[in-house]
Amino acid sequence: MVMVPKFIILLYIFLSLGLNPSRAQTWIQAGYWYSGTDFPIADINSALFTHLICAFANINASSYQLSVSSSDDQYFSTFTNTVKQKNPSVTTLLSIGGGSANHSVIVSMVNNSSHRKSFIDSSIKTARLYGFQGLDFSWASANTSSDMSNMAALFQEWRAAIDSETGQSKLILTAAVPTSKYSESSTYPIDSLRTNLNWLHVSAFNIYMPTRDNFTRAHAALYDPTSNFSADFGIESWITGGLPANKLVLGLPFYGYAWTLVNPRDNTIGAPASGPAISKTGEMAYKDIRNYIQSYGANSVYNDTFVVNYCTVGTTWIGFDDVEVVKVKVSFAKERKLLGYFVWQVPNDANWLLSQTAVDVDGENGTEKKGRSSLIIILVPVTGVLILIGALTYYIRRTKNKKKDTEYKAKNSKSKANLMTEAGDFNNNAPNLMVYRFSDIEEATNRFSFENKLGEGGYGPVYKGVLSDGREIAVKKLSKTSTQGFEEFKNEVMLTAKLQHVNLVRVLGFCIEREEHMLVYEFMPNKSLDYYLYDPIKRYMLDWEKRVEIIEGVTQGLLYLQEYSRLKIIHRDLKASNILLDEEMKPKISDFGMARIFSKDEVEANTHRIVGTYGYVPPEYVKKGLYSIKSDVYSFGVLLLQIISGRKTACLYGLHENLSLLEFAYGLWIQEKGMEFMDPTLDDTNSSCTLLRCMQIALLCVQENANDRPTMLEVSSMLRNETTPMANPKRPAFSERTNENDELKRLNLKPEICSIDDAPISEVVGR
Numbered sequence: 227m228v229m230v231p232k233f234i235i236l237l238y239i240f241l242s243l244g245l246n247p248s249r250a251q252t253w254i255q256a257g258y259w260y261s262g263t264d265f266p267i268a269d270i271n272s273a274l275f276t277h278l279i280c281a282f283a284n285i286n287a288s289s290y291q292l293s294v295s296s297s298d299d300q301y302f303s304t305f306t307n308t309v310k311q312k313n314p315s316v317t318t319l320l321s322i323g324g325g326s327a328n329h330s331v332i333v334s335m336v337n338n339s340s341h342r343k344s345f346i347d348s349s350i351k352t353a354r355l356y357g358f359q360g361l362d363f364s365w366a367s368a369n370t371s372s373d374m375s376n377m378a379a380l381f382q383e384w385r386a387a388i389d390s391e392t393g394q395s396k397l398i399l400t401a402a403v404p405t406s407k408y409s410e411s412s413t414y415p416i417d418s419l420r421t422n423l424n425w426l427h428v429s430a431f432n433i434y435m436p437t438r439d440n441f442t443r444a445h446a447a448l449y450d451p452t453s454n455f456s457a458d459f460g461i462e463s464w465i466t467g468g469l470p471a472n473k474l475v476l477g478l479p480f481y482g483y484a485w486t487l488v489n490p491r492d493n494t495i496g497a498p499a500s501g502p503a504i505s506k507t508g509e510m511a512y513k514d515i516r517n518y519i520q521s522y523g524a525n526s527v528y529n530d531t532f533v534v535n536y537c538t539v540g541t542t543w544i545g546f547d548d549v550e551v552v553k554v555k556v557s558f559a560k561e562r563k564l565l566g567y568f569v570w571q572v573p574n575d576a577n578w579l580l581s582q583t584a585v586d587v588d589g590e591n592g593t594e595k596k597g598r599s600s601l602i603i604i605l606v607p608v609t610g611v612l613i614l615i616g617a618l619t620y621y622i623r624r625t626k627n628k629k630k631d632t633e634y635k636a637k638n639s640k641s642k643a644n645l646m647t648e649a650g651d652f653n654n655n656a657p658n659l660m661v662y663r664f665s666d667i668e669e670a671t672n673r674f675s676f677e678n679k680l681g682e683g684g685y686g687p688v689y690k691g692v693l694s695d696g697r698e699i700a701v702k703k704l705s706k707t708s709t710q711g712f713e714e715f716k717n718e719v720m721l722t723a724k725l726q727h728v729n730l731v732r733v734l735g736f737c738i739e740r741e742e743h744m745l746v747y748e749f750m751p752n753k754s755l756d757y758y759l760y761d762p763i764k765r766y767m768l769d770w771e772k773r774v775e776i777i778e779g780v781t782q783g784l785l786y787l788q789e790y791s792r793l794k795i796i797h798r799d800l801k802a803s804n805i806l807l808d809e810e811m812k813p814k815i816s817d818f819g820m821a822r823i824f825s826k827d828e829v830e831a832n833t834h835r836i837v838g839t840y841g842y843v844p845p846e847y848v849k850k851g852l853y854s855i856k857s858d859v860y861s862f863g864v865l866l867l868q869i870i871s872g873r874k875t876a877c878l879y880g881l882h883e884n885l886s887l888l889e890f891a892y893g894l895w896i897q898e899k900g901m902e903f904m905d906p907t908l909d910d911t912n913s914s915c916t917l918l919r920c921m922q923i924a925l926l927c928v929q930e931n932a933n934d935r936p937t938m939l940e941v942s943s944m945l946r947n948e949t950t951p952m953a954n955p956k957r958p959a960f961s962e963r964t965n966e967n968d969e970l971k972r973l974n975l976k977p978e979i980c981s982i983d984d985a986p987i988s989e990v991v992g993r
């Protein structure tokens with residue numbers, strides 16, 4: 227029998243299935259309605275939702291049965307019939323508990339099997355009585371391991387009771403859970419959630435609140451480069467913990483928070499704040515935020531780093547989700563293949579603007595689906611013909627392919643042998659390095675678990691590991707999608723093996739089994755410098771004395787690379803995230819994948835492909851591909867400005883927020899207002915190395931002309947010796963204005979390029 231190519235059969239099956247919409251996964255568009263609002267149920271635009279959730283029923287403290295107050299009964303009893311008038315296909319659920327529920331009552335209920343049975347039976351009875359098609363459990367205060375194990379038992383027994391019903395459609399069973407699977411002292415019971423619940427409502431909001439956090443933040447950030455407190459991290463924790471993505475529904479908060487700024491001029495995300503504004507808690511419904519903005523003529527600013535909108539009026543700072551954010555979050559849910567989204571809460575919307583926006587994101591995809599369906603109708607019969615043609619073609623080519631397959635296997639075997647030979651070559655050049663087995667690394671990192679993940683760069687993810695002898699390690703694993711490859715891997719192993727200095731991270735070994743490229747480093751327990759510099763709280767851990775030690779350590783590391791080692795090394799990617807801190811907060815330069823070796827008499831080299839990180843790359847490298855030791859001097863200057871100011875290169879500064887970090891610093895220096903540039907938490911009163919002296923040194927390092935920049939030897943001398951003379955710095959690189967005699971009466975310059983912190987330049991053009 228002639229074999230038909232598998233891809234043609236699969237294509238036919240796929241296209242056939244596409245004609246049957248009943249097989250498609252339901253996309254959840256849910257919304258909570260809270261009885262504590264004065265918003266009429268009849269006014270809900272239920273056509274914008276697939277599921278509406280009525281909140282909240284309570285638990286009786288003595289009988290542990292479901293309890294609905296007399297004031298809520300009139301709403302709950304009519305909820306389903308009312309919302310179905312505008313949308314007969316909408317599904318309704320009754321939510322139990324909520325943020326104001328009595329924690330001790332819930333604990334008592336879940337802790338006893340007879341109490342659980344009483345609750346479960348009454349909940350099912352109430353749902354049937356009021357016409358709800360599902361039940362939702364919201365226990366926000368669950369925290370201890372005992373809470374979690376009892377919760378697991380509750381869901382198992384609840385599911386069994388629902389399944390035992392006959393003669394009726396099964397009730398849906400869901401739960402509202404926090405952003406992450408991790409509570410303060412325990413972990414949610416993933417197995418029970420996965421097995422017994424239809425889906426989870428991930429409440430990815432209230433991460434930060436003005437009642438407990440004295441700095442402005444995005445309370446529902448999709449991403450957060452400075453911490454693990456974000457929706458993206460939370461969703462990833464649930465998925466890697468064992469929950470399928472299609473059991474997760476992402477929460478969209480239709481409200482925001484208002485903070486009171488300490489200084490109205492310092493009004494970015496992370497600015498110091500003294501507590502809530504507008505109301506006791508600072509919470510504001512989206513419709514009220516829109517009215518507030520219109521009343522005061524404020525501007526809404528969209529921040530795509532955290533994915534949040536914010537506005538300021540005097541000392542009031544409000545963070546919230548506007549139309550742009552909703553679009554991004556719904557798209558994120560689709561890209562991550564989540565089950566859908568839910569809204570907290572429906573009455574907070576402004577004329578259904580956000581709800582309609584969320585639906586429209588789905589609608590765009592719906593239009594595409596209709597187009598695809600029409601195409602499928604045409605393609606199915608065509609594919610049938612292709613199957614016949616393909617069968618004949620396959621038969622003819624089969625004999626030829628056998629010969630090619632034999633040749634390919636021989637070639638592939640030779641390629642693997644060459645890889646092992648190459649690895650052996652650089653291992654011979656680095657005899658002090660350990661060659662680790664894949665199984666040892668896998669065991670050390672707990673199978674590269676999400677909990678062990680330290681971060682991710684252009685090369686790939688980095689994991690913490692513990693070897694069998696108890697030694698802690700960091701493992702850098704080449705990502706399959708990385709633009710870096712075996713050459714960078716080989717380069718870093720060979721270079722770092724030959725470099726030994728207290729301010730350079732030490733490579734312990736490598737692993738190349740199973741076609742993996744992994745580097746094993748000494749573990750740095752205090753993460754990287756950027757982890758502290760940009761965080762409004764953690765920056766206090768780095769006082770001026772510690773920062774001077776870090777500056778001196780980085781200086782000595784670069785001096786070793788350029789002057790004192792037997793090789794002359796150009797790092798080419800010096801930045802805050804590549805400065806790791808050991809247990810004593812001593813700095814160590816890391817990541818030598820981009821580094822290049824110079825002979826001692828070599829001055830500069832040329833490349834046709836630019837690598838590094840925006841904001842740290844000098845102009846001669848960007849414009850001409852030239853790099854030298856002065857390239858690292860430039861990067862050091864940028865880093866030094868960040869250390870003394872706590873500011874990122876990715877932001878714009880100045881009165882009109884149109885200045886790069888370098889131009890902002892230079893403008894203040896020329897006006898003799900350098901202290902306005904500094905991190906206000908720093909005090910250099912008792913230090914011989916002053917903030918202003920460091921600022922001048924940094925500005926000398928970032929001058930346009932490489933020849934004007936000092937060497938690292940000169941930098942070291944200027945930092946250590948107060949009497950060492952220093953020139954006045956010229957304008958920094960990428961400045962629009964070049965006339966040195968211009969009086970800077972107004973800071974309204976625009977940079978030529980936009981510097982983006984921690985964004986690797988992987989393809990401007992090859993290393």
